[in-house]
Amino acid sequence: MPTTDTTSPAPTTDPDGRLDRELAGIDALGLAVPSAPNRAKAIWSSAWPKLLAIGIFVGAWQVVVWSHWKDPYILPGPVATFRSLVDNRATLARAAIDTLQRGALGFAIATVIGSIVGLAVAQSRVLRSGVGSMITGLQTMPSIAWFPLAIVLFHLSIWAVLFVVILGAAPSIANGLLTGIDNIPPILLRAGRVLGATGWSALRHVILPAAMPSFVGGLKQGWAFAWRSLLAGELIGAVAGTHALGQVLDADRSFSDYTGMMAAMVTIFIVGVVMDAAVFGQLDRFVRRRHGLIDTAT
């Protein structure tokens, strides 16, 4: 515990350091007793339920295959699927990277648009009553329902996919930012104003950082929408001729390579889980911890 009495700036008003000692004492008593975190234990306690869930799912899959409900050629089991996954890892990895790049581009554009719209709606009463409910409405629109319009507008091109990805992700991102700004404790805004933060500096130093936890939640949800829209778009052939995951999936189906199709689906699932948990989950945890929204004692 650092003692502060050696650096007292004013020996005149506290000659014997009594106040210094008392402050140091009450601070020591007031601080929470830190519990030593056990990293391995923490990782294990969060990992085993996930591993168990995967195990149950794979087991159920295997049971269905063993039941001979369908020919194993039509519905391959987990072992065959994972063998195909390993055999075709280069193709699938390339497809995943191809799809992720497209997703990242669409998501980046959606983030810019969603942030601008969310910010504008948060600041303007007129926009809020006009556009606010529309944003929520857009979120409920299934992304596949946008494709006919997208194809009419952009034909079967990457732009059709990006259009749908952006429409899927941007409302969630805008809503996340809007909710974040709406839920800023008023006292922080007042504190900012008293410190001299107005206009742009209030936005930069107070409003945006304060809205960050909710904004990251919006990003996480936006990515889930973007990923779904993206695969739907790839599957209907909007990006024909590329190595996208959706194309691999569709090609395997048309060539009756159902094991390959299952392997592509497992890849899509893995990429989705990794992006959600590793990327956005970590970002979420980081921001929430930074804001003191995670109880460190537990």
Add this chain to the structure above:
Amino acid sequence: MTSALGVVERSAGAPVASHDATPPAIRINGVSKAYGHSGNAVVALDRLTLDVAPGEFVCLVGASGCGKSTLLNIVAGLDSPTQGSVEVTLGRPALMFQESALFPWLGVRRNIELALRLSKVPRNERRSRADALLEMVHLGGFGDKKPHELSGGMRQRGALARALAQRASVLLMDEPFGALDAMTRDILHDELDRLWRENGLSVLFVTHNVREAVRLGDRVVLLSSRPGRVVAEFDVDIDRPRRIDSSEIANAAAAITDRLRAEVRRHADD
């Protein structure tokens, strides 16, 4: 009236010597604040006039609904009066709340550095000035801690350091110790007393705790409720350092509490 009670009530409207000598740090001149529209307006403050001299520690006490917080918001420039004017002659005032209102995403030092930045302090001076302010409020070892990692008393000292970072010589405090336990509050009274004297601050301190007001203030101003008006002013004639549990403070507080209770009784028939 003698100072046997430790407090001397000023007769209403009596001129005070210091007012003529130097201009006040805060001049609140006939301030009224009404909420709502003319028909069913609620008057929070009614032609309130009050000066705070440079270096003076003034405590405002009153029951609920006396518009204490409204008044501080107006002085801080967060709200505007319906009538009257407020002048703060010694620069932009700093304001402290019952909660620290430290930004939770920044460590205490970064909170102070942001205040320095918003006060246009050059980048290369911010770190050293923030460290000096942390030392001043005895948080030297805790600069990297987030507000939620500190105790309530430490957060309030962090908020005090951030307020001092504004280089404000006028400090407005809205029940800053109201949420703290008695022991911590007692120690922070000593700390505030020290910082006030060392920095020559002019303080307008709002509280509903009469003893706290007498412990800290050079002058205690009693406000009425609905609408808020100045009912009485008391000069606190007790030598510093003061102890909140001394009999002088208790006696002085009792005299003021009697007036406050009489004021509350007036509302019994509302």
